[in-house]
Amino acid sequence: MKENFKISRFLAQMIVDAAKEVIGKDINFIQLDGKIIASTDRNRIDSFHEAAFQVQEKGSIIEVFENHGFTGTKKGINYPVMINQQLLGIIGISGDPEKCKSLGFLLTKITEVLIKEQMIAGKAHSLDELRSSVVRMLIFENEKMNDFMSEHLNQLQYKLEEKAFVCILHIHGLKASSLPVNLCDILLNQGIKLFCYLFPNQYAIIVNGSQYKTTIQTFKTYFQSMRTDCSIGIGSVGVLEELEMSYKHAKHALKYALSKHVLMCEYANLDLEMIMGHIDPHIRSDFATKLVGKLSEEEITVLHTYYKYNLSLKKTAEDLFIHKNTLQYRLEKIAEKTKVNPKCFHDSVKLHIALLLQTL
Secondary structure (H helix, E strand, O other): OOOOOOOOHHHHHHHHHHHHHHHOEEEEOOOOOOOEEEOOHHHOOOOHHHHHHHHHHHOOOOEEEEOOOOOOOOOOEEEEEOOEEEEEEEEEEEHHHHHHHHHHHHHHHHHHHHHHHHHHHHHOHHHHHHHHHHHHHHHHHHOOHHHHHHHHHHHOOOOOOOOOEEEEEEOOOOOOOOOOOHHHHHHHHHHOOOEEEEEEEEEEEEEEHHHHHHHHHHHHHHHHHOOEEEEEEEEEOOOHHHHHHHHHHHHHHHHHHHHOOEEEEHHHHHHHHHHHHHOOOOHHHHHHHHHHHHOOHHHHHHHHHHHOOOOOOOOOOOHHHOOOOHHHHHHHHHHHHOOHHHHHHHHHHHHHHHHHHHHH
């Protein structure tokens, strides 16, 4: 294992995101100086957390029973992150301490597992561990191509091109402790040797840029023929030093694929969704609620169909199996409720954006 191992912001964010997915509450990762370096509440990142700082000083669990009881804190419990008797940081869960106590063990175990998986990167004992180590170093630690990395790749008999990209496979339902049946062999047969498991149900895959189209086709062919329920995000192609960014892009693409219930989404094909995905979730929710919050499910369906057919009244009515005059009436009712007219271009853009924001 690496000496003086430190938790990167990227690894910390992966930990809090994975923990929230399992636990369902906001999670913070705080470094030893009290600064929050990762959180599921993005507004808290880089703020000072006094209770966590006290965890570091006392080496024990600190419970906070009132918001702002300590500087920069909310109600919750903060736990020391100890690996091999070394304090690496503090992990905090937000909420009523009495209700959060039962989740503490699970939270610390998730954190420990993810950190230990990352620490293996410095000391691999098998090809699978080595494969995982290389992927983690490239996407979480922004490792440069040096003699150390070249030696690892030689052991895997794999040559990385100057440009590559990251894919994320999200397996629905059961935890993905192993790749779906035969997919591992298919990847290896395609010459793709860099992939690793990400807790609790994802895989990260690094692929050479020249294999972009063939990899997408391989995924489509495999998952359309299998019963495995899966969503895939495809990141941007870039130089090896940008694989960390490609991983972020793959996460954005995956988020869109999950929201649309589609098999795959390529970051390169995102436009408005890419921009809106960076808007504060509260602002997104407020805007969507303000415009379309009063509409019924039937009216929402009318708008989705209307935009699907590029504002064509004829095609929309045919798809909904209603008369064109009925569609006109329903659009007028939507205009009354929302105070914006879907038949007016500028108003229609607002409604379309609101519908898109609902899916993010």
